[in-house]
Amino acid sequence: xxxxxxxxxxxxMQVLLRRFEIPLLQFATRITGDRERARDVVQETxxxxxNNGAFQSPEPATWLFTVCRNGAxxxxxxxxxxxxxxxxxxxxxxxxxxxxFEQLEQQEAAGFLLRIVATLPPxxxxxxxxxxxxxxxxxxxxxxxxxxxxxxGVLIHTALKTLRQRYAQxxxxxxxxxxxxx
Amino acid sequence: MNPDDPKLTAYALDELDEAERAxxxxxxxxxPEVQREVQETQTVARLLRADFAAELKHPAxxxxxxxxxxxxxxxxxxxxWTRARPLAIAAVLAVxxxxxxxxxxxxKLREKESAQTDQRTTVPLRSSAVEAEVEDTxxxxxxxxxxxxxxxxxxxxxxxxxxxxxxxxxFTYDYPxxxxxxxxxxxVEVAGCPWANSHRLVRIGLRGxxxxxxxxxxxxxxxxxxDERPPTIAKDVKIQVGFNSTRVASYRLxxxxxxxxxxxxNNNEIDxxxxxxxHTVTALYEVAPAGANANxxxxxxxxxxxxxxxxxxxxxxxxxxxxxxxxxxxEPDGDKSELVERPVMDDSRQFANASPDxxxxxxxxxxxxxxxxSQFKGSGTLGAVLExxxxxxxxxxxxxxxxxxxxxxxxxxxxxxxxS
Numbered sequence: 001x002x003x004x005x006x007x008x009x010x011x012x013m014q015v016l017l018r019r020f021e022i023p024l025l026q027f028a029t030r031i032t033g034d035r036e037r038a039r040d041v042v043q044e045t046x047x048x049x050x051n052n053g054a055f056q057s058p059e060p061a062t063w064l065f066t067v068c069r070n071g072a073x074x075x076x077x078x079x080x081x082x083x084x085x086x087x088x089x090x091x092x093x094x095x096x097x098x099x100x101f102e103q104l105e106q107q108e109a110a111g112f113l114l115r116i117v118a119t120l121p122p123x124x125x126x127x128x129x130x131x132x133x134x135x136x137x138x139x140x141x142x143x144x145x146x147x148x149x150x151x152x153g154v155l156i157h158t159a160l161k162t163l164r165q166r167y168a169q170x171x172x173x174x175x176x177x178x179x180x181x182x
Numbered sequence: 183m184n185p186d187d188p189k190l191t192a193y194a195l196d197e198l199d200e201a202e203r204a205x206x207x208x209x210x211x212x213x214p215e216v217q218r219e220v221q222e223t224q225t226v227a228r229l230l231r232a233d234f235a236a237e238l239k240h241p242a243x244x245x246x247x248x249x250x251x252x253x254x255x256x257x258x259x260x261x262x263w264t265r266a267r268p269l270a271i272a273a274v275l276a277v278x279x280x281x282x283x284x285x286x287x288x289x290k291l292r293e294k295e296s297a298q299t300d301q302r303t304t305v306p307l308r309s310s311a312v313e314a315e316v317e318d319t320x321x322x323x324x325x326x327x328x329x330x331x332x333x334x335x336x337x338x339x340x341x342x343x344x345x346x347x348x349x350x351x352x353f354t355y356d357y358p359x360x361x362x363x364x365x366x367x368x369x370v371e372v373a374g375c376p377w378a379n380s381h382r383l384v385r386i387g388l389r390g391x392x393x394x395x396x397x398x399x400x401x402x403x404x405x406x407x408x409d410e411r412p413p414t415i416a417k418d419v420k421i422q423v424g425f426n427s428t429r430v431a432s433y434r435l436x437x438x439x440x441x442x443x444x445x446x447x448n449n450n451e452i453d454x455x456x457x458x459x460x461h462t463v464t465a466l467y468e469v470a471p472a473g474a475n476a477n478x479x480x481x482x483x484x485x486x487x488x489x490x491x492x493x494x495x496x497x498x499x500x501x502x503x504x505x506x507x508x509x510x511x512x513e514p515d516g517d518k519s520e521l522v523e524r525p526v527m528d529d530s531r532q533f534a535n536a537s538p539d540x541x542x543x544x545x546x547x548x549x550x551x552x553x554x555x556s557q558f559k560g561s562g563t564l565g566a567v568l569e570x571x572x573x574x575x576x577x578x579x580x581x582x583x584x585x586x587x588x589x590x591x592x593x594x595x596x597x598x599x600x601x602s
Contacts, residue, residue, distance in 0.1 A: 022238050023238060026237060026238060111233060111236070111237075112327075112328065112331070113226070113229055113230050113233045114233045114234070114237060117230075128230070129234065131195070132227065132230040132231050132234050133231075133234035133235070133237070133238065135231075137197065138192065138197045150188075153188045153189075153191065153192050153197070154188045156188075156191060156195070157187075157188035157190075157191040157192075158188075160191060160223055160226055160227070161186070163226055163230075164222060164226060164340065164342070167328055167340075167342075167343045168340070168342030168343055
């Protein structure tokens with residue numbers, strides 16, 4: 001029953017798209033720094049995925065993130081793009097009406113961990129995203145990022161430690177108590 | 183077990199196989215310190231998951247800084263792992279430090295220098311945490327916002343994120359405007375310490391001269407209006423609190439780093455850089471009066487016997503003065519140091535008769551101590567904090583104090599859930 005198979009495949013593809021499209025997009029955006037290019041990369045990833053028949057595999061996450069990552073890194077290498085400035089985003093922010101203080105503050109606090117994440121070394125950012133946005137295991141992350149599960153453990157441990165140190169840091173407006181050094 | 187072991191993080195994230203898991207569970211059970219470590223890792227993990235999930239819902243706010251700069255080329259090079267990684271971390275930190283310095287600007291540098299050369303204790307006079315939050319996204323967020331975030335997410339905040347001095351100064355207090363010829367008003371109130379029966383609580387509040395009313399909104403600025411800091415109205419401000427050892431057995435400044443204070447409890451000088459127009463700053467001292475039955479549980483450090491050391495001070499040491507507040511400052515473009523001296527009497531006021539602002543600040547301080555499980559928390563409970571804050575709510579035109587009450591109620595529910 002070729003028709004029945006095709007229907008089942010297409011249905012499964014829809015399910016996988018729904019589940020992974022935005023996480024992959026987010027992942028590729030962090031690597032390329034550019035949403036449009038990330039979109040291309042993710043689309044390409046899904047095309048490969050379907051052509052390969054890999055979407056029959058019971059654990060598609062590792063495959064998808066690996067191919068997506070390679071695609072994103074290739075784009076960066078080809079274009080030698082080191083940094084993107086998303087002017088559209090900046091402009092749209094400037095257009096915004098002043099936000100009430102409390103709302104602004106809530107929003108700041110809501111994303112504060114991700115802003116600290118953005119200051120971590122790239123390798124740590126990558127594994128943190130795979131672990132906490134996509135809920136992958138150390139082993140899966142190791143396969144995707146071509147390293148060992150032990151290394152992934154060290155990276156995540158180091159990153160979490162840095163995060164904790166950062167929110168334990170006094171806000172800089174508060175000059176900390178400086179004890180006498182006698 | 184070393185709390186800084188990646189295995190412990192793996193354990194907290196449930197990444198270990200059966201055998202390793204069992205071995206570590208045994209060690210975790212044996213050490214409260216290791217237990218706390220595991221809990222904090224799980225707390226951060228939970229919050230990270232929440233933040234990342236929110237990011238998927240609003241992907242337009244994705245990060246703008248690409249990882250690609252060094253991810254692509256060095257990822258498979260083993261050298262990276264042995265040598266480059268620490269260097270990379272150091273480089274990131276160094277860049278961060280430079281950015282931080284640039285944003286701090288010369289004012290902050292001056293403050294730092296004066297702090298180093300004077301070797302006095304420092305307390306902030308720039309109390310607006312708002313500026314810190316909006317002017318630099320890499321900047322740590324003020325403690326109150328972090329604490330609120332954790333509690334609203336159903337988690338009790340990690341100890342180190344609770345900074346009492348920042349929480350107290352998150353709120354504005356109704357200090358009178360300065361007199362025309364003075365850059366700031368000095369406001370001292372003494373009343374009973376609600377968490378330690380025999381102790382007194384001293385609140386010292388400063389308010390800078392209002393010369394920029396048009397850009398201030400009840401002390402909190404709307405983000406887009408902060409192009410510059412409010413004008414500096416005094417510089418090289420130093421606050422010294424001299425305690426009269428005839429009246430005071432011991433004292434401590436609330437907040438800052440309690441561990442540091444234990445090593446330096448005799449240092450009673452506070453020093454800060456500039457004070458800006460409209461800024462308020464509030465500090466609380468807990469004082470054990472001389473002769474009273476010192477509460478050993480509160481462990482307030484002993485007073486430095488050398489205070490009230492000048493001849494005039496010695497002459498006054500048998501008076502009713504509890505402390506003398508000395509303020510030194512210079513006009514923004516002056517070189518001459520001005521001195522303001524204010525003796526403070528203890529009028530034996532009970533906490534019940536204290537001003538609403540006093541009660542509210544005390545409630546915030548005790549809330550912080552309870553969240554930190556501080557050794558100085560005394561007899562207070564979250565229920566008592568609610569009572570004090572309710573009594574001290576005052577007019578609360580902007581609703582911040584109502585928000586605090588709600589937060590304490592949530593924390594109370596979390597505590598109950600933890601115990602049951």
